[in-house]
Amino acid sequence: MPVTQTLRNGAWRVVELITTPVVPADYLDVIAPLRNPNVLRARVEAVRHETDKAVTLELRPGRNWQPHQPGQYVRLGVDVDGVRLWRAYSVSSAAGRTDGRFTVTVNEVADGVVSSYLRKHARRGMLLTLDLPAGDFLLPATRPAKALFVTAGSGITPVMGMLRSAVHELPDVVVVHSARTKEDVVFGSELRDLAAKGHIRLIERHTRADGRLKAADLAELVPDLFERETWACGPGEMLDALAEHWADAGAEDRLHVERFRPTVLVAGDGGTVAFERSGVETEVPPGVTILDAGEAAGQLMPSGCRMGICFKCVLPMREGIIRDVRDGAVTTVTELDEPVLIQTCISASAGPCRIDA
Structure with a gap:
């Protein structure tokens, strides 16, 4: 290994020791949000109106993105009035773009909170939370004759x-x-x-x-x-x-x-949290984090800084609704969605939740 690289790596480790439990990557996340390896985001790079009701968003995905196959969809987490709402949108761009970007096209539907918000307010530079591509609505490797x-x-x-x-x-x-x-x-x-x-x-x-x-x-x-x-x-x-x-x-x-079928979950205060693999189930009072409630119930919980910075407490939520204790932002996951990684140290249940742990 070259001497300069050795010195650089050594200096980085010293900085991490000094700043623990907040590591340099956490500070960089503030100025480079697409770098975070634990939270996948996308930045809106361009907005194009297709019709009076439809808008195409060109997205630059962050670190750990995996390219889509034609026909797949992605789930976008959009913050609307302090509530993070997840919706699935098909990828409308060709696969394998050399710039690494992709597009989704949102068609506004009646009473559609997210679709209306994106059509009216999507702007270049907006950050969205993102899940990896999913779905089996695909062309076969051997293309059909008709x-x-x-x-x-x-x-x-x-x-x-x-x-x-x-x-x-x-x-x-x-x-x-x-x-x-x-x-x-x-x-x-x-x-x-x-x-x-x-x-x-x-x-x-x-x-x-x-x-x-x-x-x-x-x-x-x-x-x-x-x-x-x-x-x-x-x-x-x-x-x-x-x-x-x-x-x-x-x-x-x-x-x-x-098929896409929206399911609505209504946020409340507190709720039952089930840790599916261990079989532990506990009633979480309003304002108590899932991390604290899980530990109190005897569930083995990963943890670190306990302040929402280090991401060592992250677990997948398969279904449920949570509220961020810092700013009140609500995240929902329905039974039709893919699991979403949540930070248990800053998340309180706002209804029944199923955790993959």
């Missing part, structure tokens, strides 16, 4: 990620997309350009003029319907109807669907 994508509304977003990544690898593609009007079609100009160049056959249905797309309509629109490997994303009623239609034809193994 592909069909059936989407409605924001259901086009994962499909756009697939098309941007692999349309050149798909010899025969039909896209059936439904939106309220022509102007409401997210990525409308890009889809129409792909169709004009012969890369896809695009069938647009505008519900204001044409009515809702029905499963029975597809046989007329796509005569070789059941010969195609099909991916569908959109409202639950549409997906249920498609699943029934494909099952009746004995072709259910050719239909792949993606």
